[in-house]
Amino acid sequence: MMATIEILKKELRDALRDRRTLMTALISSLLGVPLMLLVFSAILSQVETQEEKRIVIAVGMEHAPQLENFILRQGYQIQAAPADYEAKSRNKELTQPVLLIPADFESKLLSAEPVRLELAYDTSNRQAEFGLRPLRRLLDAFVQESMVMNLTMRGISPDLLQTIDIRERHLQKPEERKTTLTEMLPMMVLMAIVVGCMYAAIDTTAGERERGSLEPLMMNPVSGWQLAVGKWGAVALVGMGVVVLTIFSFFPTQWLIKNETLRAAFQFNLKDAFGFLFILLPLAASIAALQIAIALDCKSYKEAQVRNQIVTMFIPFVSLAPILFPGREPAWFQWVPVLAQNQMMNQVLKGEALNFPAAGAALIVCSGITLTALLYIAQKMRKVVMA
Template sequence: MKMILAIAYKELLDSLRDKRTMMMVVVLALFGMPFMMIFMSEMTNRIEKQVEKKVILVSGIKNAPQFQNFVERQGYEIKEAPADYEEQLQSKNLIDPVLVIDKDFSDKLAHGERPTVYIVLDVANQDTQTGVRPLKHLMQSFANEMAVMNLSMRGVSPDILNVVDVQERHLSRTADTGAQLKSVMSMMLMLTMVSAGLYAAIDTSAGERERGSLEPLMMNPVASWTFAIGKWLAVSTLTMLVVIFSVLSIFPSSLLIRNETVKILLQFSGSEMLMMVLVLLPLGFCLSALQIAIAINGKTHKEAQARATLLVVIAPLISMMSMFKQGADPVWFKWIPLISQNQLMTKILNNEVVTTLDMLAPIITCVVLAVLALWYTSDRMRKVLM
C-alpha cells in the first residue's frame, strides 16, 4: 500500500508540474462552471425579453384599422416593417417576425370573407422563431373578437363558439421548474470530468513511453498492477479536485447571474453540493482508469492524445442519449455511465425519490469498468518490457 501511495504522490507532483495539465485544471476548475451559469442566465434573459416584448413589426398596418385598434388595446406597440424586411430577416438584422397584411384585408372582412395574413420569418434565423407564437396568439384573439362581434350583431349568443371549456391542469412540482437547467448543469460537471484528467492520463502513460522513462521504471521489483493503481489514483485525485472546485465555484458564480429566475433555481445547499461530489466520485475513478487504458497504447504524446480524444467525443454523445428519448427513462439507462449519474443528480437536486437501484447501478458499472481498465493497463505495462 505504501508503494502505491508513493507512486501516486510522485505521479501527482509530475502532473502538477506539467503546463498543459495545469492549464486544463485551472481553466476548467475556475472558469468552466461560471461560464456555463452566465451563459444559461443570458440565454434565459434573451428568451424572456423576446417573449415579454410588446412590439410587433407589421407591413401594411394601414390596410387593417380594426386590427390596429385591437393591437393597441392589448398594450402592444406597432412598428412599420422596413421595405426590405425579407433581406434583413435573412441577414439577421431583424430578430422579430414580420406580419404582412394585404391591401384587401378590410374589404374582405367587411364582406364576411376570410382575409389572409402572412407571418414572415427565416427558419435559419432562430431569433425570429421565438416571436411567432405570440403573434399567432394575437391574431387568434383578434379573430375571436371579430367573430363574437358579428354574432352579437345578429342576436346570436357568442357562447356557441365555446362548445367545450378547456382548462389546463399542471402536475409539475415546484422543483421541476428548473429541472432542465439543473440537468444541463450536472451534464456540464460530468463533461468537465472527462477533460480534467486527460493530459495527466496521457503524460503518466504515453508521455513516459515517449521520454523513455517507463521501461526503467518497470524494471524495478514492483508488480505492474502496483504502478497501474498508483498512476490511476494520481489521475483520479486530479480529476476529483477539478470537480470539487467546479462545484464550489457555483457560490461565487451565482453573484454574476443577472437573471433572478435562474439565480433562484440554481441555489443549492451544502448537502446538495456534497451529494453532487459523492455521485460523481465513482464516475471520476472510472473515467481516469479508461483514459489511462486508452493512452497507454500510444507510443508518443500526440498518438495518445488522438486516441484519448475519442473518449472526449463519445462522452457527450452518450450524455445526449437521454435528450432524444420519449416517455419515461428505460431501466437500462441506470447501467450506462454518464447517463445514470445525470439521472441520479437530477433526481437529488429536484428532491425526487431515489431508490437503492438508482444508487447502486452506476457504482457497480463504474467499478467493473475501472477494474477492467486497470487490468488492461497493467497487462500493457507488463508487455512494455517484452
Template sequence: MKQALIVFAKELSDALRDRRTLLRLLIPALLMGPLLLMALSSLIASLETQAEKRTVVVYGTQNGPSLVNFIQRQTYTVITLGNAKMREDYEAALRRGKIFAPLLVIPADFEKKLLHGESPVVELVTDSANQRASAGAGALRGLLRGFSQERATLSLALRGVSTELLEPIDVSERDLANAQARASRLTAMIPMFIIMAVLYGALTAALDSTAGERERGSLEPLLMNPAPHGAIVAGKWGAVALLGMAVALLSSLSFVPAQWLLRSDSLQAMFQFGPGEVLAFWLLQIPLAAGLSALLMALAIRSKTFKEAQAGSTLVVTAVSLMPMVSLLNPGGDAPWYLWVPGLAQNTLMLAVLKGEALRWSQVLPGVVVGFALAAVALMYVARSMRAAVAR
C-alpha cells in the same frame, strides 16, 4: 498499500508540478459556471426584454384598421412599414438575424373580406433559424387569436346567439413540474460540462503516467523496483482519478457563485444550485472518474509516445461527449438501460438532481457497479501489460 501510496504521492506531485498543464485544466473549470450561466441568462433576459417592449411590426396598416386598433388596445405599439422596399429590407434583416421581431402583413382585401363574412389571410413572417424571432412569433399568434375570438363574439352577440357556444368546455391546466424541474429544461447542458471536466481532468495525467513515462524512459526503471506491479498501477490510477475528481469538483463549485451573475430574474428564481447539489454531483462522478481513468491508462499503456496515446484516446473522448446527447434525442423519457452506461448514467442522475428529485439506490448502484467493474478490468490489463514490458 504502503507502496501504492508512495506511487500515488509521486504521481500526484508530478502532476501538480506541471503548472502549465495544471492551469489549462483549472482555469476552464473555474470559468465554466460563470460563462455558461451568463450566456444562458443573457439569452433569456434578451427574450424577456423583447417581450416587455410590446411592439408589433406591421406592413399594410391601412388595410386593417380594425386589427391595428385591437393590437393597440392590448397596449402594444404598432410600428408601420410604409412601402414594399422597407418590407424587403426588414425581411432580409430578419433572415440575417439582425432584428428579432416578426413581421405581420395585412392584405389589401382584409376589411372587405371581414365585412362579407370571409376569412382573410394574414401573413406572419418569421425565421425559424432566428430563435429570438420565433419566440416573438408566439405572442403575435396570441394577438391574432384574440382578434378572431373578439370578432366571433361580436358577430354572435349581434345575432342574439350566446357566446358560450364558442367555448362549450372550460380547460384548467395544472403543471406538475416544480420550479427546479422547469429550470432544468434550460440548464440541461450543465451535467455534460461536468462529465467533460472529469474526462479532461483525468486525460492528461492518465496519458502522462503511462505513455509519457515510457517516452521519457522512466517507466521501465520504475517497473524494475521490487514493488508489485499491482501497487504501482493502483498508485498511478489513484492519482489520475483524484485529479479528474478535483477538476469536476471545481467545475461544480463554479456554478454556485455564478448564480449571482444571472441577469434573468425568472431563471434566478428557478435555478437553485447550492452545496447539496454540488455534493450530489461530486459523489455521482466517483464511479465515472474511476472507470474513465483506468480505461485511459489501458489505452495509453501500449503507446510508445504521448502523441500516439492522445490519438488513441480520441475514441473515448468522442464516446463520452456524445453520451448525454442520447437523452436529448429521446424525448419519450429515460430508459432503464441509461443507468448502466458510463457517462449517460451520470448525466441522467444529475438531471434528476437539478429537477429536485430524490435519488434511489436502485438508480445509483448500476453506475457504481459498471464504473468500478470497468476500472478493475482496465487496471488488470495495465498491470499485465507492465509485466509483459518487464519480461521483454
C-alpha cells in the same frame, strides 16, 4: 504500500507541473458550466426583452383599422416596417418579425371570408425569431375577439361554441424544480471530468514513454500492481479535483445569473452539491482507470490523445439515449455508466431525493470498471515498456 504511495506522489507532482494538464483541468472545471449558465441567462434575457418591447412592426397596417385598434388597446405601439425590411432582417439590423397585411384584409374580414396574415423574418435572425411567439399570441387574441364579435352581431352566443372547457392540471410535486433550461448541465459536468482526466492519464503513460522516463521507473523493485495503483491514484485525484471544482463553481455562478427565470429554475444548494459528489466521484475514478488503460498501448502522446478522444465522444451520444425512450426511462439505465449519472444528476436538479439503490448500482458498475482496468494496466505495464 509505501512504494505505491511514493509512485502516487511522484505522478501527482508531474501532473501538477504539467501546464497542459493543469490548465485543461482548471478551465474545464471552473469555466465550462458557469459559461453555459451565463449563455442560457443571456438567451432567456433576449427572449424576455422581446416580449417586453410591446412593439409591432407592420406593412400595410392602414388596410386593417380593426386590427390596429385592437393592437393599440393591448398597449402595443405600431411602427411601419422599412422598405428594405427583408435585407435588414437578413443582416440582423431588424430584430423583430414583420407583420404583412394584404390590401383586402378589412373587406374580407367584414364579409367573414378567409384572410391571410404573414409574419416575415429571416430564420437565421435569432432575435427576430424570439419575437415571433408574443406576436402570434397577440394575433390569436385578435382572431378570438373578431370571432366573438361576429357571432354576437348575428345573435349567436359565443358560449355555444365553448361547451367544453379544457385546462391543464400539472402533477408536479411542490418541491420539484423545473430544469428544462438546465437539462444539458449534467452532460457538461461529465465532459469536464473526461477532459480534465485525459491529459493527466496520457502524460503518465504515453507521455512518459515518449520522453523515456518510464523505463527508469521500471528499474525500481515495484510490481505492476503497485505501478498501476500509483499512476491511477494520481490521475483519479486530478479527476476528483475537477469534480469538486466543477460542482462548487455552481455557487458563484448563481450569484452572477441576472435572469430571474433561470435563477428560479436553477437552485443549487449544499445538499445538491453533496449529492453530485456521491454520484460523480466513483465515475471520475473509473474514467481515470479507463483512460490510463487506453493510453498505455500507445507509443506517442498524439496517438493516445486520439484514442482518448473517442471516449470523450462517447458521453454526448450516451446522454442522448433517453430521447429514444420517451416517457418512463427503462430500469437498465441505472447500470449504464454515464447514462446512470446523467439520470441521477437530473433528479437532483429537479429537487428530488437521490435514488440510493440506483446510486448503489452505479457505484458497483464503476468499481467493476476500475478494478478491471487496473488489472489490465498491472499486467500490461511491464510488457509495454519492454516492447
